[in-house]
Amino acid sequence: MKEPSYHPRHRRPTTPPTMKALYFRDTGSLANLLVENLEVPRIDAHGGEALVRVRAAAINPSDPKSVLGKISETKPPRVPGRDFAGIVVEGPATWKGKEVFGTGGNLGFGRNGSHAEFVSVPVEALVDKPKQLTFEQAAALGLGYLTAWSAIVTAGRVSPNDIVLVLGATGAVGSAAVKIAKHIGAKRVVGVLRNEAARTRTAGIPSDNWLVLEKKPLPQGLFEVTQGKGADLVLDMVGGSSFESVNQCLAHRGRHVVIASIEPRVSFSLVDFYHREARLIGVDTLKLSFSESAEVLREIFPLVNAGVLTPPELDSITIDQAPRAYQAVLDGTARRKQVIRF
Numbered sequence: 001m002k003e004p005s006y007h008p009r010h011r012r013p014t015t016p017p018t019m020k021a022l023y024f025r026d027t028g029s030l031a032n033l034l035v036e037n038l039e040v041p042r043i044d045a046h047g048g049e050a051l052v053r054v055r056a057a058a059i060n061p062s063d064p065k066s067v068l069g070k071i072s073e074t075k076p077p078r079v080p081g082r083d084f085a086g087i088v089v090e091g092p093a094t095w096k097g098k099e100v101f102g103t104g105g106n107l108g109f110g111r112n113g114s115h116a117e118f119v120s121v122p123v124e125a126l127v128d129k130p131k132q133l134t135f136e137q138a139a140a141l142g143l144g145y146l147t148a149w150s151a152i153v154t155a156g157r158v159s160p161n162d163i164v165l166v167l168g169a170t171g172a173v174g175s176a177a178v179k180i181a182k183h184i185g186a187k188r189v190v191g192v193l194r195n196e197a198a199r200t201r202t203a204g205i206p207s208d209n210w211l212v213l214e215k216k217p218l219p220q221g222l223f224e225v226t227q228g229k230g231a232d233l234v235l236d237m238v239g240g241s242s243f244e245s246v247n248q249c250l251a252h253r254g255r256h257v258v259i260a261s262i263e264p265r266v267s268f269s270l271v272d273f274y275h276r277e278a279r280l281i282g283v284d285t286l287k288l289s290f291s292e293s294a295e296v297l298r299e300i301f302p303l304v305n306a307g308v309l310t311p312p313e314l315d316s317i318t319i320d321q322a323p324r325a326y327q328a329v330l331d332g333t334a335r336r337k338q339v340i341r342f
């Protein structure tokens with residue numbers, strides 16, 4: 001079925017075409033997030049933009065944080081949403097009609113995002129959707145793999161000789177990081193679980209070892225499974241009060257990559273840190289441009305096609321169910337990736 005055209009030169013409606021979208025006019029509360037009818041974005045087909053009919057859009061933890069005003073880049077009023085998968089309905093002829101997916105840039109923060117029936121993005125944000133994936137699966141891939149790749153490959157420079165420690169290894173980013181590290185050939189990948197009950201979420205995640213914090217704290221548990229060596233690379237998405245114990249897991253000249261922190265300030269022994277000649281590296285995917293984000297997605301494309309990297313488990317929801325899903329993502333009760341289908 002041919003997708004309709006929405007450029008004003010093709011239609012002369014008495015009123016502009018509208019779309020259903022999530023929208024917030026002010027930050028501070030998730031109650032500000034509403035389902036509304038907004039005007040479909042208008043683009044200049046010759047101005048480097050593309051209009052995508054969104055078929056699926058994932059909800060990420062940064063989305064509810066944006067509504068709450070916890071992300072400085074957010075400029076309301078705004079349609080949130082970073083990840084999308086859909087069909088190009090307007091734009092350059094080389095892209096029109098193609099199934100695409102994407103993420104990154106200031107989508108959902110400085111410009112209207114993907115939690116709507118249509119989204120306008122720069123052409124450089126477009127990446128061909130892997131044919132074997134549904135739109136929901138493609139949308140669920142974006143930010144998780146973008147963050148994991150940026151953290152452990154681009155910043156952490158994971159190598160086949162590395163022992164890799166991944167906190168939050170059952171989440172979207174953590175599980176992606178485990179899969180990427182294993183594919184690259186890391187010597188050992190160790191995942192961290194808060195408690196024994198979390199083992200139910202480890203299926204399909206190829207970690208060599210699982211450390212259960214309620215049984216044995218870090219770094220003790222890690223030193224036992226690595227014969228005292230520690231980790232060459234740590235992916236930390238917890239920070240806060242656990243930062244020092246995680247940092248102590250580093251082997252000599254180890255790299256500690258941080259992508260999030262529960263609390264803004266941490267403390268640790270700087271003397272111990274420099275004696276180990278350790279490295280502390282921060283990664284913020286909000287700083288990646290559309291083209292940089294698309295480049296990472298193209299890097300993982302062959303691995304997705306080969307079945308090496310797979311989408312996370314997901315719940316497909318309607319846009320009317322999305323505000324409730326935002327709350328579940330924020331408070332951690334959403335055990336699977338929440339993906340809005342259109």
